[in-house]
Amino acid sequence: MNQHSLQLWELLLTTLKLFLPLKGFGPAPPAAGIFAVLAAVIALIGASFSHRETARKNTADEWWDTLKWVYTEAKESTTDKNTFKAVAAARILQSLNQDHKKLTSLQKGAVESISDMFAEAQQPEVQEAISPVYESFGKVSPFDYEQAVALALASARLIVKTGQVEAGQQHIPVEGGGFFADFVWNLPEKQKWIIEAKNNTRPLTLKSIQSFLTAVQSGQGVTAGLLVCQGGVTPGTQRAIETNYPGNVAIVQWKVGDGLHDLIGAIRKLSSVKTH
Structure with a gap:
């Protein structure tokens, strides 16, 4: 009352x-x-x-x-x-x-x-x-998550000591349009990785990241892709990536406040990838 x-x-x-x-x-x-x-x-x-x-x-x-x-x-x-x-x-x-x-x-x-x-x-x-x-x-909003990922990537780069990270919606031409990568990791010989940050709360399906995977295989100097996501991916998505993109796509489930261990491990894994 x-x-x-x-x-x-x-x-x-x-x-x-x-x-x-x-x-x-x-x-x-x-x-x-x-x-x-x-x-x-x-x-x-x-x-x-x-x-x-x-x-x-x-x-x-x-x-x-x-x-x-x-x-x-x-x-x-x-x-x-x-x-x-x-x-x-x-x-x-x-x-x-x-x-x-x-x-x-x-x-x-x-x-x-x-x-x-x-x-x-x-x-x-x-x-x-x-x-x-x-x-x-x-x-966590997509903006805040992306900012946190940017800081984590910058810290990881200082440890692995390879390449340079660029942020800010980098355009990757693909068939039927284009893909805007959240980050690009530039490597020697005009090679690069594209990095996508997803603040998903539920596991990502293969369809939801198909444009990212297409961009990885687009050429354009892209040799690998790194998916940093808060909620991970579905088991089926994980299996499909391991089968169809062996070695050149890495997935890191990462939340704001997590350490750099898994992120650095994925970067070191991709460091051996030179060409498609």
Whole structure:
């Protein structure tokens, strides 16, 4: 019971005390008067409850109306170059998610889905703006995960002492379009590895990384590929890669805060790959 309802019930009890006689102190007041006052108090309680329900519904309707607008902007954020508008929409989503624990399951699901749409935008400002929403769900945003992988790769390179790492969506021409690698590890003789960072929470399927695997075999100086993923891959994907890409594709399941042991091991394994 909220504070307002408690006050109304206290008013009702006080009214009863005023109209009900104390034992030994005169006659009771007319019953009609008591019931009239009680009816008025009860009506006041009912009206207050109705007002609160209407206000709550109006607030929920406004929340969903605002979310619909944010959804439209999220769809456009992957193609629209208006960074300011996309960042503003992402921050409004963050505002709608401010009382995260009080949201319904349906509201949380909608917020999470739209945050994934914003995560596909190329603008770093949009990626950074959406990060707090991921944090509220106990997740790491794609942007934050990629930044963490970048630091880990830089540290690993200092240990293995080979090549140079470049970040920032490197374009790899492939049949039917192109693939944008999160990182490229440049090696001597114009050879390179492409590196993909995935902050997946569920194991990746073969289909979900097919464009990455196609880019590994594209030529263009690419001799190997390194997949760094938070949730790993399915057993079937692992078997397919071992069969079809022996030696030149390495998978590292890595979470933010993990050490460099597995990452360095994968890099050393790929270091022996020179050509397809």
